[in-house]
Amino acid sequence: MLSIQSLLFAQTKQVKTSAETGMVKIPAGDYRPFLKGKGQAKTVHIPSFFMDRHAVTNAEFLAFVKANPKWARSKVAGLFADGNYLSHWAGDFKIGNPAIDNSPVVNVSWFAADAYAKWKGKRLPTLREWEYAAQANPVNLKKGQKLTTFILDWYSRPSKPVLPNVESTFKNIYGVYDLHGLVWEWVYDFNSIITGGDSRAGGTLDPNFFCAAGSLNAVNKEDYASFMRFAFRESLKANYTIRNLGFRCVKDGH
Numbered sequence: 001m002l003s004i005q006s007l008l009f010a011q012t013k014q015v016k017t018s019a020e021t022g023m024v025k026i027p028a029g030d031y032r033p034f035l036k037g038k039g040q041a042k043t044v045h046i047p048s049f050f051m052d053r054h055a056v057t058n059a060e061f062l063a064f065v066k067a068n069p070k071w072a073r074s075k076v077a078g079l080f081a082d083g084n085y086l087s088h089w090a091g092d093f094k095i096g097n098p099a100i101d102n103s104p105v106v107n108v109s110w111f112a113a114d115a116y117a118k119w120k121g122k123r124l125p126t127l128r129e130w131e132y133a134a135q136a137n138p139v140n141l142k143k144g145q146k147l148t149t150f151i152l153d154w155y156s157r158p159s160k161p162v163l164p165n166v167e168s169t170f171k172n173i174y175g176v177y178d179l180h181g182l183v184w185e186w187v188y189d190f191n192s193i194i195t196g197g198d199s200r201a202g203g204t205l206d207p208n209f210f211c212a213a214g215s216l217n218a219v220n221k222e223d224y225a226s227f228m229r230f231a232f233r234e235s236l237k238a239n240y241t242i243r244n245l246g247f248r249c250v251k252d253g254h
Helices: 004-011 058-067 110-119 127-134 147-156 207-211 224-234
Strands: 023-026 029-031 044-046 049-052 250-252
Touching: 023 127, 029 127, 044 127, 049 127, 058 110, 127 224, 147 224
Parallel strands: none
Antiparallel strands: 023 049, 029 044, 049 250
């Protein structure tokens, strides 16, 4: 029997794109996982891959919806996206506010993000690939500002009603923009770390995640920013849509 993901892939039109178009190459290297599993090595080798320079924008996602009308707001099944799906758009095929055309698309489910990536001949990044790229040093933060301070300051602020354009925060040494500071981002295996129950309904992160740090074998128990990201991912379900959650795509390297 075909999986839900296989059915979506078979039913979604695909277009071929060059790995280099709008993407940058992330070199191979070693990643030290934030959570160390039993018997797991301290570091994991990450092969090189290509990553989108910025998150997928509203305009880019609109092109996908027009080419694949079953992903229009009024047509998508609740199994694949909740009632908030693309709620900030004016209609099925109309964004409505030109100011957000180049802002990251949000209110999209994992299923929709995965379908978009496959339509582009790409895929969603794995958790390890995203974290590996996101830990790279910034090149254009304010003088003297530390990346950890920048991330925690962003986490502490409510999302803006109108999100800024992509490439409006810092870029890292690989040339990737906005991995922190603009929106949270889906990863392919977002639910690979299971720590507790659904925490979104209550509007807060699961407190058990934080007090269970010892049993979870966090490599650095003082890395609060990583705790926040892993707890947020653990609170998600694949059909959730959230006003500050978007995505970007990757492609295998050569």
